[in-house]
Amino acid sequence: MSNAPGTTEEDAEYKKICENHKHLIETLPKCNGWWTPHLHNYNGFWLTPDILKANLLLHTYFKSHPTDIFLASFMKSGTTWLKALVFSTLNRDSYTFSDHYLHKHNPHSAFSPLDAETYPITDFTNSLTPRLFSTHFARTMLPACMSSCKFVYVCRDPKDVLISLWHFMNKIRSKDLPPLSLDKAFELFCLGVSDYGPFWEQVLSYWRASLEYPDKILFLKYEDMKNEPEVVVRKLAAFVGKPVTVEEEEKGVVREIVKLCSFENMSNLEVNKEGFEKFGRLVNIEKRVFFRKGVIGDWKNYLSKEMKERVDGITAQKFKGSGLIFTATG
Ligand code: A3P
Secondary structure, eight states: OOSOOOSHHHHHHHHHHHHHHHHHHHHSOEEEOSSSSEEEEETTEEEOHHHHHHHHHHHHHOOOOTTOEEEEEOTTSSHHHHHHHHHHHHTTTTOOSSSOHHHHSOGGGGSEEGGGOOSSOOOOTTSOSSOEEEEOSOGGGSOGGGGGSEEEEEEOOHHHHHHHHHHHHHHHSOTTSOOOOHHHHHHHHHTTOSTTOOHHHHHHHHHHHHHHOTTTEEEEEHHHHHHOHHHHHHHHHHHTTOOOOHHHHHHTHHHHHHHHHSHHHHHHSHHHHSSEEEETTTEEEEGGGGOSOOOSOGGGGTOOHHHHHHHHHHHHHHHTTTOOOOOOOO
C-alpha cells in the first residue's frame, strides 16, 4: 500500500475522497441485497456499499509488487479450498504434514482480503513474500497495477454456486431482514443481481484475461479440482514457480497436500468448526459456514427442471464463442 495515511493532509485528502465516493454511490442503480439491504451497480457489477467503498479505496491506495499472488473467485466457487491448496503448495518446505499451519488456522487467514479494506488502509509491507491476496472483484474492476502479478482463479458450475450462495447468505444475512427464499435468490441470480455479479460476466472477465495472459492467470474449475486434485496441485506448483520435483513425487508430497486440503479433513478440524474469521475490519464470519457439503451437483436437490434449463440457457448464451465450457453435471 502507498501513502500510509495518518498525517493531517492525508486525512483531509481521504475525507475528500469519501465525499466523492458518497456522491458517486448515491447516483448508482440500486437493487435488493442478499445479506445486506442493498446492492449498487458499479461499472456493471453489483456490490454492497462497503465493498464498493473498498474497491474505490483500492484504486486510490493499492500498490502491487510483481511477486504478489492474487486468488480470485466468484463467491462460493471453492475459494476456501483453493486458498488451502495454494498456501500449502507454495509453503510445502516450511511445514510438515503432521504439524501444519492449516491444522491451526483457517485457510482464509493466510490471505489478505482486498474487498474488505477500510481506512486507514492496511500496510502490507511487513507481509511475507510473496504477499497473498484474495478478491471476488471482476478482473476489470481491479487496478491496472495488478496486471504484472499472478492470479489463480476458480470458477464453478453456476447452479452449484447459486445453491451454495443461497445457503451461505441465509446464514450470514442480517437478522433484521426476512429470510431469502430460494425462488427470490434464483430470480436475482438469473438477473445477475448478487454480490460481485453478474456471475457470468465476473467469470468471463478472468477467462478472457487468462487467454490473453496465460502465464499470469491460471484459470481453474472446482469440478476439475474435485475430479483430479493431484493434477491441479501440480499445475499450481508450476504456476507459482515451484514445480513438483521427482523427489517430491516419490515422497508423495502431492498426495499429502490433497489430503490435507480435502473437504473431509478441513471441515473436521477443530479450528474450522469453532469461532469466527475476520475479513478486514468490517466483516466477521463463522468459520464453519465455509464448509457445507463440498460436492458437485447438489443443485439437483433444489432446482426444478425449468430452473436448471433457465440457468443452463443463460450460461450457454453468455459463454457462447468464449471457448469456456462447463461439463454438464446432470
Ligand atoms: P457447498 O455449499 O456446495 O458445500 P467458498 O470457499 O468460495 O466460499 O465456497 C464454499 C463452497 O466450497 C461450499 O460448497 C463448501 O462446502 C465448499 N468447500 C469448502 N472447502 C472445501 C474443500 N476442502 N473441498 C471441496 N469443497 C469445499
